[in-house]
Amino acid sequence: MSAVTMTGGYAPVQYRSEPLRAVGSADGEGAVVRTRLRLTSRGRFVFTTLAAIPLIVWAFVLVLGAGGAAADVAGGGAALEYVTVDVGASLWEIAEAVAPSADPRDTIAEIVRINGLDGATIVPGQQLAIPASQ
Numbered sequence: 001m002s003a004v005t006m007t008g009g010y011a012p013v014q015y016r017s018e019p020l021r022a023v024g025s026a027d028g029e030g031a032v033v034r035t036r037l038r039l040t041s042r043g044r045f046v047f048t049t050l051a052a053i054p055l056i057v058w059a060f061v062l063v064l065g066a067g068g069a070a071a072d073v074a075g076g077g078a079a080l081e082y083v084t085v086d087v088g089a090s091l092w093e094i095a096e097a098v099a100p101s102a103d104p105r106d107t108i109a110e111i112v113r114i115n116g117l118d119g120a121t122i123v124p125g126q127q128l129a130i131p132a133s134q
Contacts, residue, residue, distance in 0.1 A: 079131075079132035080114065080129045080130065080131065080132060081129070081130050081131075081132045082127055082128065082129055082130070083127070083128050083130055084125060084126070084127055084128075085122050085123065085124055085125065085126045085127075085128060086124060087124040088124075089122070089124070090122070091108045091111060091112075091120050091122060092104050092108065094111065094128070094130065095107035095108045095111065098111075098130050098131065099131075107131075108120065110131055111128060111129075111130055111131075114129050114130070114131070115128055115129055
């Protein structure tokens with residue numbers, strides 16, 4: 001046979017709204033006990049890491065965001081010409097005019113890469129950098 005004993009000894013924690021006082025004075029009014037916050041080496045590492053994360057993200061955005069465009073235009077060594085897009089013009093027509101003997105798809109890909117375009121959509125009046133004809 002087994003027996004189960006149940007007690008009603010659980011009481012919720014009471015939070016104090018007044019500070020703890022030291023015991024030992026005659027009138028019951030003691031000095032306020034102040035505890036000092038202790039930060040371990042692991043805690044210092046965590047706080048330092050949390051503080052450094054925004055700086056690291058900012059550096060990556062700055063370096064990686066501008067590095068590709070600067071390298072494509074300045075360091076490529078290729079001469080560039082600029083054209084203004086006319087009404088009704090397309091990248092296909094511009095590519096055929098720039099390099100008539102080359103595959104227009106390759107020329108369009110190069111124009112999109114040089115100008116940092118999201119797609120093949122262009123608007124009238126837009127200035128495009130194109131590879132100079134040799």
